[in-house]
Amino acid sequence: MRIVILVDEEMYDPSDPDLSNHRPVRYFDTEYYVADALRSMGHSLLVVPATPDLVATIAKIRAFRPRVVFNLVEHVGGHRANDSIVAGVLEVEGIAYTGGSASSLAISRNKYLSKLVVASAGLKVPRSFIWNGHDAPPRRMDHPLIVKPLNLDGSEGITANSYVTSVAALRRQLKRLARQSSGPIICEEFIEGRDVIVTLSGIDTVSVDSIRELVFPRGSPVTFATQRIKFDRRYRKRFGIHYRTPTHLISSFKGEIERVARGTYRALKIDSYCKLDFRIRNQDIVFIEANPNSALSRKSSTTDFGRVGYDRFIRKIVRMALERHARHSA
Structure with missing residues (x-):
């Protein structure tokens, strides 16, 4: 089966278009291991970088005529929220792809x-509120908070300073994050x-x-x-x-x-x-x-x-992508 592995732009090496020569670097090794697993199953692979020029990106995908795109994109042009746009474009183009739908990612x-x-x-969820940088910070707190960027991945932007127990500490953390990014900030009850x-x-x-x-x-x-x-x-x-x-x-x-x-x-x-x-x-x-x-x-x-079985999990991800695509195409 022909499979395109769609990756972040900085993970693409034009001298290694199918990741056959790439060697894993800790915390940045997903692409290598996914490619290695798919290759061991007999699939033909092409790695394509997701660039801000999504028209060109889609053209490269279509030129390879893949059965499915293995979507490993986490950002486009440095913007994390653009990962859902990539999934949305693949949906509009009628291309089968792995991972979450555009709506679930967003x-x-x-x-x-x-x-x-x-x-x-x-x-159950923690109590929370959003601070957008324009409103005045709260004047009182009823419980400790975790203060972190609203739209980044996982633990990105979370430090020891993210835990605040006073209004003064909250205001310092809000100012700190506001200097680092213009994005909204979530303040949520620490559990x-x-x-x-x-x-x-x-x-x-x-x-x-x-x-x-x-x-x-x-x-x-x-x-x-x-x-x-x-x-x-x-x-x-x-x-x-x-x-x-x-x-x-x-x-x-x-x-x-x-x-x-x-x-x-x-x-x-x-x-x-x-x-x-x-x-x-x-x-x-x-x-x-x-x-x-x-x-x-x-x-x-x-x-x-x-315990799960890595190759078995990768195989299941591909199978689910094809099944979902068949349902949407019916």
């Missing part, structure tokens, strides 16, 4: 809107508790493929996932912060996590694969954010591919 990226959607399904990442996949039947926990031991400088914790392995090792599969969960509570995760997945109308972040406070499972088209590194810390 809703999930907006950390405030996604919480409204999940809350409307009767599931004390365990940090759990659930990987799901499916269209009609949704499977819970992996449950992982980010563990913060006593003495950890923070107790939530910052950008540094996510990307700096030495920092995690220094403080004993680590990922694990929470095998000690009692079956009834594991079942409740799976129920809430499936409900969240369906509420956001995700129909391929994603990772969902939750905080567990006592027995409350609180939705934090969704990451459709989440990183697919074979060595991912947040998905237990050793």
Whole structure:
């Protein structure tokens, strides 16, 4: 089968058009591992960069005549929100592609809107509000907050300073983020508790493929996932912060996590694969954010591919893309 791997522009190497010579770099290895898995299945591959000139990008895709596009795009022209535009263009062009639909990507990226959607399904979310830089900061706080960019991926833009417990600290963090970016900022209730990442996949039947926990031991400088914790392995090792599969969960509570995760997945109308972040406070499972088209590194810390089966998961993603396309074309 002919498959185009659509990647961020900076990940494209014209001297290696099918990623056969590329070697993985930690945290930037998804493209290599996906290409390696697809090649091992006998597929013919072409890597295409998603550039701001989407007309030219689509022309390169069509010239290869692929059966499906494996969409690994996280931004276009440096703008994260443009990932949904790429999916939308592929939909309009009638090209089968993997990953979330344009609407599910757009809703999930907006950390405030996604919480409204999940809350409307009767599931728990933290209280939150948006600060757009024009309104005066709040004069009082009823609880600690996490203050972070509204539309960035995962833990991007989250630091130890994101946790605020006073109005003065809140105003400092708002000013800090406003200097770094002109985008809106979300201020959400900080949920004390365990940090759990659930990987799901499916269209009609949704499977819970992996449950992982980010563990913060006593003495950890923070107790939530910052950008540094996510990307700096030495920092995690220094403080004993680590990922694990929470095998000690009692079956009834594991079942409740799976129920809430499936409900969240369906509420956001995700129909391929994603990772969902939750905080567990006592027995409350609180939705934090969704990451459709989440990183697919074979060595991912947040998905237990050793148990799931990496090649099997990649094969399922391709199969779901073809099935969804056939339904929409009928």
